[in-house]
Amino acid sequence: MTSVQTKTELTEEYKNVKYILTSSMRTKLLLAVYESSKNLEDLRTELKKPSATILHGLKELENINLVKKTQKYYELTSNGFLLTTNMIKLIENWFSINKNKKFWNDHDLSDIPEDMLKSMYLLKEAEYENSTTSDLSNAFNKYIKLLSKSTELKIILPIYSENHFKHIIELLNESKVKNLELLVNDKILSSIKSNDDLNKNLMKNKKVKVKCSENNLKLFLTCSDNFMSLSLFFKDGLYDDSQILIGKDKNAMKWALNLFKFFSD
Amino acid sequence: MNIHNEINSDIKFLAKSEIRLKILSELYDRPNSIHGLVKRTNINYSSVSSNISKLEQNNHIRKIKHKYHINPMTKIYFKTLIDFKNTVDIINDYNEFWDKHNLDQLSIDSIKNITDLKESTLVETTPIDIYKTHNTIKNELLQSMSIKAIFPYLHPDYPQIIESVLENNGKIELVIPKSIYSAIITQIDMKLRRESSKNGRLKIYPVNNDLKIYLTICDGSMSLGLFKNDDSFDQNRILVSNDEKSHKWAENLFKAIKEDVMK
Numbered sequence: 001m002t003s004v005q006t007k008t009e010l011t012e013e014y015k016n017v018k019y020i021l022t023s024s025m026r027t028k029l030l031l032a033v034y035e036s037s038k039n040l041e042d043l044r045t046e047l048k049k050p051s052a053t054i055l056h057g058l059k060e061l062e063n064i065n066l067v068k069k070t071q072k073y074y075e076l077t078s079n080g081f082l083l084t085t086n087m088i089k090l091i092e093n094w095f096s097i098n099k100n101k102k103f104w105n106d107h108d109l110s111d112i113p114e115d116m117l118k119s120m121y122l123l124k125e126a127e128y129e130n131s132t133t134s135d136l137s138n139a140f141n142k143y144i145k146l147l148s149k150s151t152e153l154k155i156i157l158p159i160y161s162e163n164h165f166k167h168i169i170e171l172l173n174e175s176k177v178k179n180l181e182l183l184v185n186d187k188i189l190s191s192i193k194s195n196d197d198l199n200k201n202l203m204k205n206k207k208v209k210v211k212c213s214e215n216n217l218k219l220f221l222t223c224s225d226n227f228m229s230l231s232l233f234f235k236d237g238l239y240d241d242s243q244i245l246i247g248k249d250k251n252a253m254k255w256a257l258n259l260f261k262f263f264s265d
Numbered sequence: 266m267n268i269h270n271e272i273n274s275d276i277k278f279l280a281k282s283e284i285r286l287k288i289l290s291e292l293y294d295r296p297n298s299i300h301g302l303v304k305r306t307n308i309n310y311s312s313v314s315s316n317i318s319k320l321e322q323n324n325h326i327r328k329i330k331h332k333y334h335i336n337p338m339t340k341i342y343f344k345t346l347i348d349f350k351n352t353v354d355i356i357n358d359y360n361e362f363w364d365k366h367n368l369d370q371l372s373i374d375s376i377k378n379i380t381d382l383k384e385s386t387l388v389e390t391t392p393i394d395i396y397k398t399h400n401t402i403k404n405e406l407l408q409s410m411s412i413k414a415i416f417p418y419l420h421p422d423y424p425q426i427i428e429s430v431l432e433n434n435g436k437i438e439l440v441i442p443k444s445i446y447s448a449i450i451t452q453i454d455m456k457l458r459r460e461s462s463k464n465g466r467l468k469i470y471p472v473n474n475d476l477k478i479y480l481t482i483c484d485g486s487m488s489l490g491l492f493k494n495d496d497s498f499d500q501n502r503i504l505v506s507n508d509e510k511s512h513k514w515a516e517n518l519f520k521a522i523k524e525d526v527m528k
Binding site (some may be wrong): 078090121 | 272275276277280281284287306307309312344345348352353354360363364365368373376378379494502517
């Protein structure tokens with residue numbers, strides 16, 4: 001038998017989360033009054049439920065100090081505002097993960113720090129591109145096209161790819177890219193150094209800052225002034241050049257920059 | 266209502282059962298067998314086993330050689346769910362601090378990252394120490410070489426604190442209401458003030474907007490104070506913390522408020 005004490009402890013630990021998240025009525029009411037304060041009539045129209053059901057839900061939320069009533073209008077309390085803002089974050093986190101589920105599910109995510117996993121909602125506008133049997137380099141071509149419109153670049157580069165280097169150097173030489181920060185591991189760094197062409201155009205280029213990371217990072221991240229992109233490794237340790245996650249909005253770029261800073265600082 | 270503004274059924278499935286959450290939190294840390302889970306959690310065998318099957322059926326865990334492993338995707342889902350739980354805990358743990366207080370100037374980002382404050386301490390005044398909150402902050406400020414602060418009101422100690430930090434070659438950045446600007450600067454030694462402003466060690470941003478938040482960031486600590494809903498400053502409570510996460514949280518909030526009130 002599970003002891004009474006264990007049961008009580010468990011119930012206590014998850015009580016609030018369970019109470020909020022398992023009732024559609026309560027969560028819908030919180031979301032409805034998050035937008036603006038509303039009266040019973042507004043809520044009845046919006047949620048399409050009878051008054052009794054809505055009033056019952058509101059009473060429950062008033063009892064735990066998440067909602068208050070001021071002159072016939074229901075609004076969130078301070079606590080309710082903190083909680084609902086974070087409930088929306090939770091919903092958006094799940095939405096964002098599910099939207100690109102195949103991309104996340106196919107790859108090794110062990111190098112993505114926990115704090116970044118908690119803010120997946122920032123990637124809700126991002127989409128992933130696939131290479132297909134009829135267009136094997138779709139992902140790469142999309143990437144190069146975006147790269148050519150960038151002026152500032154921060155890249156975590158976990159692979160030694162002459163093809164990528166060729167395009168980056170071209171952009172530097174045409175003065176399209178003004179600043180490039182490159183984070184690589186020691187193996188890739190020594191490969192760059194031992195190639196005359198790369199050594200000259202990257203290591204000795206004033207526009208380029210190359211940093212060596214102790215970690216053997218399994219992520220290819222690009223933060224540009226107008227997009228972010230991420231490609232990952234398969235779970236068997238091989239790099240996947242066929243899928244790339246691309247985000248062009250402010251939030252996605254913020255997520256990528258945080259990730260870059262996490263490893264470069 | 267927006268389609269993705271609803272709690273999805275997977276969240277509900279996980280949140281519905283404390284036992285499932287407990288099992289997942291164990292498997293999040295390390296794979297385990299049913300027997301191992303029974304031992305670790307004190308939950309009885311039949312409950313563990315029936316919930317294990319449900320989790321397996323819903324593709325959250327998988328059995329590899331007698332041990333159950335959490336699926337990588339569920340790991341992420343679970344992480345975000347626990348983050349929400351931690352948020353709820355922080356709201357409840359510091360209930361007195363948030364409840365009936367004005368949160369308008371907390372940025373949405375800072376609210377979404379509120380779990381960064383989980384190592385904070387709520388400092389409250391007591392009948393025998395009614396200046397506890399002020400004195401706690403004052404000590405931190407005086408020992409600091411670098412200060413960033415939002416002062417929504419003028420305390421008579423501030424000019425001396427500023428002077429003392431500048432005399433020690435410290436650096437200060439302040440956001441204050443325009444209404445207290447002259448009262449503060451006229452009380453700071455003029456020569457010291459001019460020199461410090463000139464070499465960038467003293468930056469004061471007077472703003473027109475009302476400031477409804479109190480924030481200090483010192484070398485190793487941060488403190489946060491709020492206004493009550495009746496518009497009076499709550500002098501009786503502050504949240505203080507000296508860990509890195511809170512420090513960073515406060516830095517981001519300072520930046521967001523500065524940008525917001527100065528635009």
